[in-house]
Amino acid sequence: MNTIKCFTLAWSLTGNMNNGRQWHTASVLSNGRVLVTGGANYNGTLYNSLNSSELYDPSTGIWTTTGNMINARYAHAESVLSNEKVLVTGGIGNSILNSAELYDPSTGTWTTTSNMTDVRHSHTASVLSNGKVLIVGDALNSAELYDPPTGTWITTGNMNNAPYFHTASVLSDGKVLATGGQNNNGYLNSAELYDPATGIWTTTGNMNNSRHAHTASVLSNEKVLVTGESSNGYLNTAELYDPSTGTWTTTRNMNNARYIHTSSVLSNGTVLVTGGSSISGVLNSAELYDPSKDT
Incomplete structure (x- = not known):
């Protein structure tokens, strides 16, 4: 039964x-x-x-x-x-x-x-598979690496863009995906990949929407879910990055438009999105995205 x-x-x-x-x-x-x-x-x-x-x-x-x-x-x-x-x-x-x-x-x-090496705020810090920490952002295109055993910093390859309020996600192959943000020229829909083996950044497919103060979550299927804010205002849109093709596809919209929110991948593979701000003010709402159902 x-x-x-x-x-x-x-x-x-x-x-x-x-x-x-x-x-x-x-x-x-x-x-x-x-x-x-x-x-x-x-x-x-x-x-x-x-x-x-x-x-x-x-x-x-x-x-x-x-x-x-x-x-x-x-x-x-x-x-x-x-x-x-x-x-x-x-x-x-x-x-x-x-x-x-x-x-x-x-x-x-x-x-x-x-x-x-540089002063920074609203930047990102990503722990790489080799244990070093990659720091990028604050309207700078420079990037630097922290080596925990020696406590020292070394510069690495410059980004193609100089973002802040962007995201950085460590993929299963060890590369780092940086998405969106804003710089002195406005809001960005660009995305780029950092290869720790070479220290080089390469561009990859652009997002469908320019975004800043958004979130990015690496899913169990290795795709990356991006949610929230766009240059066009408070958005409920979401999209998926496929590392195998370097392309973005739209997925189901969130129930609430939001930015400056958080997204957490739970042990069952679903993504919990909480809080943030919208046109109506600060949010206490939360919602779940199920990658297996695209809902």
Whole structure:
């Protein structure tokens, strides 16, 4: 006899953070806890950068403070390294930063590491298969690599475009796909690939829509799902990149137009899209995309 099990997806409240923050970062550590760093609060006139950090324990739903960062920052990037330390780079403090620092989960403390070559904010940081971290963006076409064993930075090939508010995704073949964003010339629909073996960027197929502050998710079928904001306003459109052909195809629209949202690939292969902003204001809505059904 075949049986059907029904599951209800629901949201429930959990413990509040110790500090309200936006433009912060969050990383899942190897022990399952979530490290949240920096960000800003807004007093109605100015963004005030934060140096505070805290840890969320999923088993208790409780947040605890941990060591403060050396530099207050928001719009920064955060990466969990293969040695389990967390690398934080750039962002905005009293000015745009090129500083970098490391968090050690075993001690809860921060130490400085070498500065990036360029100041950056709203950039991306991608951990490559060789353990190095690729940094790109902030209206710059320059790219640089951080080597965790030596704590040093080296420049690598320049991008074809100089984006910020773009996305960067590590594909199954080890290449990095950068999509969209904006620069001094406006919003971008371009996409390009970085090859760690050569340090060279090559263009690939353009997206169907120019996008910034969007999301990109690598699916279990190796395609990349891009959702949200476009140069034409708040959009609910989504599209898929096929690495085997270098082309984009449209897929089903989201239920809500949104940007500055998040997208997370769940263990069952579906993509959870949450929050963001739309023409009606800040959103608390969430929706799921099922690649197997294209819905």
